[in-house]
Amino acid sequence: MIPVLELKTQYAAIQQEVEEAALRVLRSTRYILGPEVQAFEEEFAAWNGVSHALGVGNGTDAIQTAVRALGIGPGDEVICPAHTFIATAGAVALAGATPVFADIDIDTFTLNPQSVEKAITPKTKAIIAVHIYGHAAPVIELKEIADRHGLYLIEDCAQATGCTVNGKHVGSFGICGCFSFFPSKNLGGIGDGGMIITNDDDFFEKAQMVHNHGSKVRYYHDMIGTNTRLDEIQAAVLRVKLKHVNAWNERRRAIAAAYNKGLEGVAITPVERPNCYHVYHQYTVRVPERDRWLKHLNDNGVGAVIYYPIELHLQKAFANTVPAGFSLPVSEKAMAEVLSLPMFPELTEEQITFITDTFKQFKP
Numbered sequence: 022m023i024p025v026l027e028l029k030t031q032y033a034a035i036q037q038e039v040e041e042a043a044l045r046v047l048r049s050t051r052y053i054l055g056p057e058v059q060a061f062e063e064e065f066a067a068w069n070g071v072s073h074a075l076g077v078g079n080g081t082d083a084i085q086t087a088v089r090a091l092g093i094g095p096g097d098e099v100i101c102p103a104h105t106f107i108a109t110a111g112a113v114a115l116a117g118a119t120p121v122f123a124d125i126d127i128d129t130f131t132l133n134p135q136s137v138e139k140a141i142t143p144k145t146k147a148i149i150a151v152h153i154y155g156h157a158a159p160v161i162e163l164k165e166i167a168d169r170h171g172l173y174l175i176e177d178c179a180q181a182t183g184c185t186v187n188g189k190h191v192g193s194f195g196i197c198g199c200f201s202f203f204p205s206k207n208l209g210g211i212g213d214g215g216m217i218i219t220n221d222d223d224f225f226e227k228a229q230m231v232h233n234h235g236s237k238v239r240y241y242h243d244m245i246g247t248n249t250r251l252d253e254i255q256a257a258v259l260r261v262k263l264k265h266v267n268a269w270n271e272r273r274r275a276i277a278a279a280y281n282k283g284l285e286g287v288a289i290t291p292v293e294r295p296n297c298y299h300v301y302h303q304y305t306v307r308v309p310e311r312d313r314w315l316k317h318l319n320d321n322g323v324g325a326v327i328y329y330p331i332e333l334h335l336q337k338a339f340a341n342t343v344p345a346g347f348s349l350p351v352s353e354k355a356m357a358e359v360l361s362l363p364m365f366p367e368l369t370e371e372q373i374t375f376i377t378d379t380f381k382q383f384k385p
């Protein structure tokens with residue numbers, strides 16, 4: 022079986038560097054908010070072309086911290102897509118605000134600007150653009166809408182480390198970008214981790230306070246914050262891995278190109294908008310009769326999976342805020358048709374050929 026994700030080959034390739042970094046921290050006994058986190062924050066900010074970065078415990082906390090730092094809470098609405106991982110909208114709800122779902126474009130699975138504009142009410146405070154599967158949401162259009170309505174644009178970059186629009190890294194278009202370093206991500210740690218990036222000094226200061234018990238000066242608390250920090254071992258390992266991300270993303274793109282060629286005329290393959298550098302966190306196609314296709318692949322040695330089988334507006338978790346009968350036709354079409362193939366930089370040419378050949382052997 023070719024798994025949808027395999028981390029062992031990559032670990033073996035960088036094992037010495039990673040283990041030395043982790044050991045350096047263990048032996049230093051500086052485990053919280055030490056030199057590794059500070060260095061990684063500086064390096065990650067520079068790599069993304071922004072002035073500030075703040076390490077947090079995970080990607081969910083990155084979004085929740087950002088929402089809280091913007092003063093968004095009970096009574097406020099935040100517009101987000103429904104074709105995403107629950108964390109995007111869950112973080113909004115955890116901050117006390119209400120997620121309001123807008124529809125997507127079927128070609129990129131990212132927010133549709135017209136649908137966003139229709140979802141705006143007097144209670145709306147922000148829009149969360151999710152760069153799903155590694156392709157950028159239309160951030161330029163969404164920023165224009167946000168500015169026109171006096172809203173914040175928050176970018177959920179959990180799946181899009183290294184993705185760019187017009188050569189600029191995602192996360193630098195809105196008030197902030199929120200990243201996850203969950204091990205499966207394009208830049209993944211050896212446990213949970215997350216980061217917020219921003220060019221806004223005031224927002225950065227507020228986010229710093231939220232992530233560390235509302236405190237600027239130790240033991241003086243100006244607000245109720247929380248404890249969500251990136252730890253030193255994660256930061257040390259992520260510093261090693263950051264040096265490889267560009268090469269890994271290039272390899273993901275080469276694999277995607279090979280898949281596109283192998284699946285031409287068989288499936289609807291992913292679109293890459295001309296101004297966008299897609300980093301293929303996932304390689305997601307659309308096919309009719311998707312479940313039969315999935316079974317064929319799984320029965321024949323290909324670990325294909327479905328992200329996401331139930332759109333967020335249909336999840337029980339949001340039943341008390343989503344109006345009865347609310348529908349997002351394009352998201353629901355995506356839900357019925359998407360299929361993601363194995364995607365990690367270490368996939369071999371033989372594996373790619375096996376996957377596309379197996380795909381083509383499906384009998385409708």
Ligand SMILES: Cc1ncc(COP(=O)(O)O)c(C=O)c1O
Nearest residue numbers: 079080081106108109179201203
């Ligand atoms: C789009 C998206 N947003 C947010 C998150 C949350 O990140 P974490 O798992 O680090 O909390 C994820 C993680 O899977 C994600 O895919």
